[in-house]
Amino acid sequence: MSGLTAPPPPPAELRGRLASGAVWGQGCAVIVGSARFVGNRGLTRATPVPLASRNERAYTDTASPSRMDCRRCGTPLEKPGDYCLVCNTANADAVVAEFDVDRAELTMLAEDEVVGHTTITTRPERDEQLTAVQLRNFAGRVADEIRRKRPDTVYAAGDRDPLREARAQLHHEFYRVPEAGDDDDGDVVGWVLDRRGDRALEVVETPPREKIGGAHSTLIGGRKGRKAVSTVADHPHVKKIVPGPIDAGGTGSRTGLRAKATRAGTNGNVRLLLRDGSSVQENRIVTTAMDRETGERVRADLNDALAEAGLREE
Numbered sequence: 011m012s013g014l015t016a017p018p019p020p021p022a023e024l025r026g027r028l029a030s031g032a033v034w035g036q037g038c039a040v041i042v043g044s045a046r047f048v049g050n051r052g053l054t055r056a057t058p059v060p061l062a063s064r065n066e067r068a069y070t071d072t073a074s075p076s077r078m079d080c081r082r083c084g085t086p087l088e089k090p091g092d093y094c095l096v097c098n099t100a101n102a103d104a105v106v107a108e109f110d111v112d113r114a115e116l117t118m119l120a121e122d123e124v125v126g127h128t129t130i131t132t133r134p135e136r137d138e139q140l141t142a143v144q145l146r147n148f149a150g151r152v153a154d155e156i157r158r159k160r161p162d163t164v165y166a167a168g169d170r171d172p173l174r175e176a177r178a179q180l181h182h183e184f185y186r187v188p189e190a191g192d193d194d195d196g197d198v199v200g201w202v203l204d205r206r207g208d209r210a211l212e213v214v215e216t217p218p219r220e221k222i223g224g225a226h227s228t229l230i231g232g233r234k235g236r237k238a239v240s241t242v243a244d245h246p247h248v249k250k251i252v253p254g255p256i257d258a259g260g261t262g263s264r265t266g267l268r269a270k271a272t273r274a275g276t277n278g279n280v281r282l283l284l285r286d287g288s289s290v291q292e293n294r295i296v297t298t299a300m301d302r303e304t305g306e307r308v309r310a311d312l313n314d315a316l317a318e319a320g321l322r323e324e
């Protein structure tokens with residue numbers, strides 16, 4: 011079939027389910043996404059977003075193992091894991107967002123239980139890349155879905171561009187699941203569940219600017235050095251950054267600041283290594299992690315943030 015022919019008619023069992031205004035063919039992503047649940051009690055909602063809405067190419071499809079009522083007051087929730095506005099109670103404390111170039115899979119968690127699942131799809135127009143506007147709208151729809159849950163924590167994995175954009179639009183505690191977390195079987199949700207212990211990492215409320223202290227307040231690298239330190243200070247699990255002495259006798263010849271968070275110690279603290287030409291500065295980062303394993307999570311997160319800021323040392 012050539013790309014110019016009309017899209018095939020919807021399957022008979024779906025015709026009655028197409029919301030008015032949804033155009034078969036253009037909105038097919040959501041139909042394909044929900045078809046798996048047709049005839050299944052699990053179909054709770056399939057909402058083709060009207061094409062005139064602010065993102066004409068993103069669609070949201072929510073399905074879950076069962077309908078969900080508020081855990082506290084029993085009010086039926088519009089979508090599983092929604093925050094209950096009747097009794098002001100969160101029904102999901104974490105959301106796992108897995109980004110792909112054309113979709114985001116959201117999984118809502120209440121402690122160690124999966125309470126809901128939502129897929130948001132979009133269509134890259136060319137070369138499998140989203141345009142800047144598509145990217146912003148796609149990430150905006152993901153952010154909207156996450157906000158209505160009011161989770162404590164967002165875990166995100168996958169395609170960097172929409173992930174970064176969604177992170178920029180949200181003000182939640184935000185963890186990036188390291189790539190090593192899903193290299194075996196791609197089970198990001200499983201990885202998150204494995205690591206959600208009883209003792210979540212404490213979040214530091216100190217403004218980033220006030221986290222920087224110590225006797226050696228001089229930083230190498232000028233403006234970029236300060237940017238590296240403030241990037242680290244922005245992290246919610248960083249308590250304090252103590253700039254260290256500067257070693258100017260190195261053999262490095264590359265110019266331009268490069269930064270790297272290095273291996274966590276047994277106390278969960280990490281180091282921020284700055285290099286600029288032959289100068290090296292090792293700065294201490296005090297985190298809320300209490301052991302090496304959780305410190306390594308913070309370290310991976312910091313290196314991703316430094317990479318995004320264009321400061322990461324290879």
Ligand SMILES: [Zn+2]
Pocket residue numbers: 080081082083084085094095096097098099
């Ligand atoms: Zn309630």
